[in-house]
Amino acid sequence: MRLVMKFGGVSVADGKGFRKVGTIVHKYHERGDQIAVVTSAMHSVTNSLIDAASQAGRGRKDHVRRYVDDLTERHRKACEDAIENREILDKIQHVVTSTCDDLRNILLGIAHIGELTPRSRDYVIGFGERLAAPVLQGVFEDMGMKAKALTGGEAGIVTDDNFGAAQPLMNMTTLQVRQNLGPIMEDGTIPIVSGFIAQTQESIQTTIGRGGSDYTASIIGASIRSDEVLVWKDVDGLMTANPKIVKNAKMIDSISFPEAMELAHFGAEIIHPKALECAAKYQLPFRVKSLADPDRPGSTIVSEVKVKDGDVVKAITNIDDVDLITVCGASMVGTPRLPAKVLQILTDEDIDVLMISQSSSEESITLAIPKESGSRAQNALELSLLGSKQVREVNIETALSIVAVVGAGMKGTPGVAARVFATMAKENINIRAIAQGSSELNISCIIKKKDAAKAVNALHDDFELGV
Amino acid sequence: MPDLRIILVGFGVVARSFAEIVESDGESLARRYGLKPKIVGIADSRGAAIAQTGIDLKKALGSKKDNGDLSGLDGIYHEGMTGAQVIKEADCDVVVESTPTEITAAEPGLTHLKTAMMKGRHVVCTNKGPLALAMPALIELAHHNEVVLKFSGTVGGGTPVLDFAKKCLEGSEVRSIKGILNGTCNYILTRMANESATMKDALADAQRLGYAEADPTYDVEGLDTACKLVITSNHVLGTGLSIKDIDIRGITDISVEDVKEALSQGETIKLIGGVAGGKAKVSPERVKLTHPLNVSGTFNAICFDTFPSGEVTLVGKGAGGPETATSVIRDLLEIRRAYAR
Ligand SMILES: NC(=O)c1ccc[n+]([C@@H]2O[C@H](COP(=O)([O-])OP(=O)(O)OC[C@H]3O[C@@H](n4cnc5c(N)ncnc54)[C@H](OP(=O)(O)O)[C@@H]3O)[C@@H](O)[C@H]2O)c1
Numbered sequence: 095m096r097l098v099m100k101f102g103g104v105s106v107a108d109g110k111g112f113r114k115v116g117t118i119v120h121k122y123h124e125r126g127d128q129i130a131v132v133t134s135a136m137h138s139v140t141n142s143l144i145d146a147a148s149q150a151g152r153g154r155k156d157h158v159r160r161y162v163d164d165l166t167e168r169h170r171k172a173c174e175d176a177i178e179n180r181e182i183l184d185k186i187q188h189v190v191t192s193t194c195d196d197l198r199n200i201l202l203g204i205a206h207i208g209e210l211t212p213r214s215r216d217y218v219i220g221f222g223e224r225l226a227a228p229v230l231q232g233v234f235e236d237m238g239m240k241a242k243a244l245t246g247g248e249a250g251i252v253t254d255d256n257f258g259a260a261q262p263l264m265n266m267t268t269l270q271v272r273q274n275l276g277p278i279m280e281d282g283t284i285p286i287v288s289g290f291i292a293q294t295q296e297s298i299q300t301t302i303g304r305g306g307s308d309y310t311a312s313i314i315g316a317s318i319r320s321d322e323v324l325v326w327k328d329v330d331g332l333m334t335a336n337p338k339i340v341k342n343a344k345m346i347d348s349i350s351f352p353e354a355m356e357l358a359h360f361g362a363e364i365i366h367p368k369a370l371e372c373a374a375k376y377q378l379p380f381r382v383k384s385l386a387d388p389d390r391p392g393s394t395i396v397s398e399v400k401v402k403d404g405d406v407v408k409a410i411t412n413i414d415d416v417d418l419i420t421v422c423g424a425s426m427v428g429t430p431r432l433p434a435k436v437l438q439i440l441t442d443e444d445i446d447v448l449m450i451s452q453s454s455s456e457e458s459i460t461l462a463i464p465k466e467s468g469s470r471a472q473n474a475l476e477l478s479l480l481g482s483k484q485v486r487e488v489n490i491e492t493a494l495s496i497v498a499v500v501g502a503g504m505k506g507t508p509g510v511a512a513r514v515f516a517t518m519a520k521e522n523i524n525i526r527a528i529a530q531g532s533s534e535l536n537i538s539c540i541i542k543k544k545d546a547a548k549a550v551n552a553l554h555d556d557f558e559l560g561v
Numbered sequence: 562m563p564d565l566r567i568i569l570v571g572f573g574v575v576a577r578s579f580a581e582i583v584e585s586d587g588e589s590l591a592r593r594y595g596l597k598p599k600i601v602g603i604a605d606s607r608g609a610a611i612a613q614t615g616i617d618l619k620k621a622l623g624s625k626k627d628n629g630d631l632s633g634l635d636g637i638y639h640e641g642m643t644g645a646q647v648i649k650e651a652d653c654d655v656v657v658e659s660t661p662t663e664i665t666a667a668e669p670g671l672t673h674l675k676t677a678m679m680k681g682r683h684v685v686c687t688n689k690g691p692l693a694l695a696m697p698a699l700i701e702l703a704h705h706n707e708v709v710l711k712f713s714g715t716v717g718g719g720t721p722v723l724d725f726a727k728k729c730l731e732g733s734e735v736r737s738i739k740g741i742l743n744g745t746c747n748y749i750l751t752r753m754a755n756e757s758a759t760m761k762d763a764l765a766d767a768q769r770l771g772y773a774e775a776d777p778t779y780d781v782e783g784l785d786t787a788c789k790l791v792i793t794s795n796h797v798l799g800t801g802l803s804i805k806d807i808d809i810r811g812i813t814d815i816s817v818e819d820v821k822e823a824l825s826q827g828e829t830i831k832l833i834g835g836v837a838g839g840k841a842k843v844s845p846e847r848v849k850l851t852h853p854l855n856v857s858g859t860f861n862a863i864c865f866d867t868f869p870s871g872e873v874t875l876v877g878k879g880a881g882g883p884e885t886a887t888s889v890i891r892d893l894l895e896i897r898r899a900y901a902r
Contacts, residue, residue, distance in 0.1 A: 254705065263705055265698040265801075273666070295679045295702070 096279075097122060098323040100132040100289070100311035105326055105385055106226050107137035109175020116176070116233040118326065118388050119284065123239055128279045130314055131286045133230055134307040135222020136172065139165070140290070147218040150201040151210030158201040166194040169225050177232045186232035190225060197221045212257035216291075216301045220245075223288035223307070230286045240283040246302075246310055247293030249285065250274045250317070253300045260292060260300035262313055264372075271317030279318065287314055305366020312369040316376035323373065323380045324392075325365055330384045331393035332357070332364055334559040335410045339547050342560035346408060347391075350399040353408055353502055354380075356536045359448075360498035361413035370395065401503040406510060407557040408501035410550050416448060417468030418491040418526060418540055421475060423457045424484055432484055433459055436475065443467075443474045448496060449529050449538055460527050462496055462540055494526060495546035498538040499553060505534040514539065517556045523549050562595050564615075565897055568602035568651055568682075570644040570673050571659035572625060575687050575714065576603075578882035579657070579889050584618040594894055602651040603631060606660075609642040610634040611651045644669060648676045655896055657889060658686040659714075664784060664804055667694040674699055678706045683900070685892040687714035687885055693788035693804040696795045709899055711892035716742065716789045719884025720877030721891065722863055726797040733867035735797055737837035742789040744859035744879045745773040745780040746812050746832040750845075751857040753820045754829050760815065772859055783811035783832060783843040790834035793863070794841055808842040815845055823847050829855060 099122070101115050115131075122129055134140075142161070149157045169190045177183040200218060204210055227243035234241035250270030253260035275285050289307025292300050302309050308325065315323040332354070335343040349357075351374035358367045364382055373380055373395070380395040421436055433452060436459055440447055449462035463471045472490045479485040504510045511530065514537055518525055527540040541549055554560055569576045583590070583598050590596045599615045607630045610616055616634065624633025631638050648656055656677035660670050667690040674691050677684050684703070686692065691699060692712055703710035716722045726735060741747050745767055752763035764781070767773040779785055787809045794800045812832050823830050826847075831854065833846040848854050853874035856862040861879030866872050878884055 263698075263701050265701040266695075269695050269698040295675070295705075 095322070096128045096318060096320045098130050098132060098311050098315040098318070098320045100307060100323065100325045101134065102307065102325075102327065103134040103137040103139070104328050106133060106135075106230070109172040112172055112176040112229055112233050114385065115230060115326075116237050118385075119234065120237050120239065121388075123284065129284050130275055130279060130318060130320070131230065131284060132289045132307055132311040132314055133223060133226045133286060134289050135226050136168065139168075139222035139225070140219060143219045143222055146201060147204070147210055147215050150204040150218075151208065153205050153208040155202060155205045158198065158205055162194055162198040162201065165197070165225075166191060169194070169229065173229055173232060176229065177236045179236050182232050182235050186228055189228045193221065193225055193228070213255075213298065216257045216260075217299045220288070220291035220299055220301055223290050227286045227288045234284055234286070240281075241286055242278060242283050243286045243288070244274075245288045245293070245299070246291045247297065247299060248274070249287045249314065251292035251302075251310070251313055252295055253292045253302065255294045255298065255300065257300055259303035260294075262292060262302065263295075264313075264316075267313060268317040271314060272319075275314070275318055303368065305363075305368055308366040308369035309372065312372035312376075312378065315378045316372060320378065323378060324383050325380060326383050326385050326388075327364065328385055329364070329382070330387065330390060331382045332362070332395075332409070334408070335550055335554050336362070336412070339412070339550050340410075340554045340560070343554070344559060344561045346393050348394045348396060348399050349408055350502055351395060351397060352533060352535055353399070353500055354395045356498070356500045356531070356533075357409055357411055360411040360496060360500065360536065360538060362409065362411040365395070399502065406501055406503040406507050407499050407559065408503075410553045410557070410559065411498050411500060412546050412550050413448060413464075413496045414543060414546060415465035416462045416494050416496055416540065417465050417471075418494055419461045419463055419468070419471055419475065420489045420491075421459045421461075421479065422486045422489065424486045435479070436461070439474050439478050440471055443470060445471050445474070449527070449540070451527050451529050462494075462527070465492070468492065491526070493543045494540050495543045496538050496540055497546060497549045497553070498536050499557070500536045502535060504537070511537055513556065514553065517552050518549060521545075521548055521552045562591065562597055564597045564599035565655060565893060566599050566601045566653040567893075568604070568647055568653045568656045569600060569659070570604045570648065570656060571661075571688070572603050572605040572621070572631070573659060573661075574882040575659045575885045575889070576657065577622060577625065578886035580618045580622055582883070582886055582890065584622070590890070594897075596890070596894055596897055598893065601653050602647045604642065604644040604647045605631060608632070608638060608640040609644070609647045610637045610639070611647060612637045613652060644673050645676050648673060648680060648682070653682055654900075655683045655685060655893060658684060658688050658691075660688055662688050662690040662693075662779075662785075662788065664690050664693055664788065667691040671695060674710075675702065678702045678708050678710070681706055681708060683709045683896045684711070685714075685889050685896070686710070686712045687889065689715045689785070689788040689792065693791045695803065696792065697801045709896045711895060712792065713892050714885045714888035715792050717861055717863070717875075717888075718878055718880040719887045720861065720875065720879065721888070722875060723793065723796050724891070725875055726793070726863075726865055730865060730867055730870075730873065733870045735865050735867050737835065737866045738790075738793060738797065738863065739833055739835040739854065739866075740790070740793070740863035741831050741854060741856060741861055742786045742793075742834050742863065742879065743780055743783075743832060744861060745777065746783075746786070747856065747861070748772050748859045749781070750812060750815070750820070750830055750832065753815070753817055754824060755857070757817050757821070759817060760813070781811050781813055783809045783834075786832055786834040787843045790836060790841055790843060793834075794836040797865075798836065800836070800839060800841070802841055806841070808844070810842075810844040812845050824850075827851075831855070
């Protein structure tokens with residue numbers, strides 16, 4: 095089989111983690127699989143780089159020096175803990191040190207000028223992945239496998255120059271990745287690709303946005319036409335509900351891409367939606383695997399899942415802590431283009447809208463916004479809209495949750511919404527707003543946060559999802 | 562009217578024919594079409610010449626003829642300079658790529674095209690390799706860089722197969738395509754049918770007459786046909802094929818007996834590149850003697866099955882230096898029109 099294996103920051107948090115990754119990969123390697131590995135940065139490193147970049151932008155050279163020393167030490171230590179062979183250890187530590195020297199010079203350069211451009215920021219925040227890949231290479235070599243660390247750009251991923259969230263040119267990318275990785279994989283070498291980073295056609299480093307390493311895994315998988323992408327996580331797989339809330343939550347064996355995207359949207363993000371979208375397009379199956387228990391089959395995400403009879407709902411998810419903002423129109427005659435205006439204002443402020451509903455009289459628009467941006471959203475809307483004669487007031491209601499019922503079987507099954515409402519009513523839970531995706535893959539309700547756990551459990555029971 | 566500044570990468574049969582036209586007919590191109598090509602760079606396998614004020618084409622052609630390279634262009638010649646370097650260094654509007662077709666990695670053509678588009682240059686390509694291998698990627702790159710990528714010369718030489726199918730058949734739906742796309746193979750099969758010549762003799766004649774290369778593998782194994790089929794199918798039907806996706810069988814195992822057997826049933830054997838329902842293949846096939854596809858000698862023919870108009874067949878010479886050079890001129894005109902400044 096041809097496989098892509100993706101390891102997140104938690105799996106490579108320290109030397110022990112790197113070694114464990116080696117053990118897992120080794121097993122598949124022995125079995126005769128051709129493997130390409132995609133790695134994230136060591137846990138929390140990317141965030142620290144983001145911080146270091148902005149510190150540098152403010153001219154703090156001392157901070158930069160201290161930071162890079164720590165980072166170097168952390169990676170050297172991980173090497174020591176994970177690699178036994180002295181020669182390999184020296185070689186990899188040398189790579190780590192010189193990569194960190196490179197980073198120090200760049201950060202000091204930024205600090206010297208006191209300006210952080212999007213381009214130099216992308217260069218800096220990709221160092222975590224660039225450091226993790228060689229460490230894995232060392233571990234694999236230490237265990238007797240042939241391996242080669244590559245940046246996303248070296249692997250062949252080419253993007254536009256929209257720094258921070260660059261878009262791959264997929265046709266050119268698949269061609270180049272196939273040409274670059276194909277031969278070395280045939281030869282039994284394991285390419286280890288730094289996730290999250292890529293480069294423009296002029297070879298300038300870019301990053302591909304949040305959830306980047308999952309996305310890299312999708313891109314690599316699509317390019318080399320892998321049979322499956324295995325995403326290794328510190329969970330057992332995809333669950334019918336958050337096990338912290340629902341004691342008898344069960345693992346889901348198999349789910350479709352659209353369902354997984356709904357789950358991700360409504361708070362159960364195991365794999366980034368961008369990665370899923372790419373995988374769906376190239377019909378590339380994903381499998382979520384457990385780091386703690388590698389022999390479990392895990393959950394698969396595939397193009398098409400047969401809906402079993404009576405298997406209407408797959409999972410219940412919830413997003414805690416949302417605010418509900420209501421924009422009340424000034425007149426009853428309707429306010430053309432108000433919804434578009436409202437969304438534009440929020441987009442300009444970079445605020446996520448989780449759910450939107452509009453009364454049919456067009457008199458008001460209700461939006462669910464993550465709590466952390468709630469009051470910012472209210473402010474922005476008030477500043478732009480009040481006094482425009484279109485809008486009377488902008489209200490905010492806090493301490494709410496979204497509970498969503500997700501499943502492809504809902505499509506064409508009448509009465510699911512009624513069942514949801516009946517359950518809520520039985521539990522005496524008041525629904526503040528509802529929305530159903532036109533795909534009929536989800537029904538989502540906004541309720542008081544204090545009722546969320548009760549609602550999720552009741553729905554989970556009612557749809558008989560538990561063990 | 563501004564000059565259209567051009568770099569020629571590859572200075573072989575096609576590029577030299579083009580240079581000759583520019584050199585001898587430049588005035589008429591300007592008068593008839595408002596096209597004023599100015600060659601600012603030329604690269605071959607040994608070196609390159611750059612002159613932003615324009616290269617003396619008479620001298621370039623003379624030097625190539627006498628020395629086999631461009632060293633006669635003293636002062637502006639750089640021995641060992643590569644095509645990619647010229648594209649990076651010389652300022653131009655269009656890069657004309659005509660290096661040899663190669664289909665495993667499509668180099669050096671692919672690098673030339675990528676570099677040219679990265680630098681924001683329009684491209685005219687007669688080299689089939691990069692398109693046969695990586696057409697979707699190249700078109701994506703052209704979009705991304707907002708440049709025009711034209712490749713009329715890759716199929717049919719001077720016969721405007723691609724534009725015919727795309728423009729003249731607009732309004733009809735092309736459902737399938739079948740073509741005789743390689744002159745060498747058609748010459749051989751024609752000789753086998755008309756004179757009962759053996760494959761070996763016919764091939765030797767083709768080589769003597771200059772139709773076939775010293776190494777004819779690329780033609781007789783069907784690879785050249787496959788390249789052209791990929792490009793035509795992707796361009797006309799919007800498929801995203803690469804040559805690696807295609808079943809290819811050449812004509813090497815066809816015997817005189819096979820051809821005779823076909824003839825006795827009112828048919829003949831042709832090497833056909835065909836695509837229908839998203840599936841493309843190259844193989845020897847029987848064609849009715851009365852069908853318009855039954856062309857002889859080095860001619861090419863391509864038949865588009867369209868709805869509701871039915872079959873439309875285009876016949877013409879499939880290759881040749883001057884012929885292919887006219888396709889380059891057509892492509893340049895289109896670029897000039899799209900970017901009239
Ligand atoms: N001839 C036709 O009728 C026809 C028709 C349609 C399409 N085509 C295609 O058009 C292309 C050109 O055909 P052609 O007949 O002109 O071929 P050609 O006579 O063999 O010319 C090829 C040219 O490319 C140059 N070249 C080779 N390697 C190079 C490199 N690495 N860098 C720069 N230049 C390099 C050669 O240099 P030197 O001169 O130093 O050897 C030569 O000038 C081919 O891809 C062919 O398949 C040809």
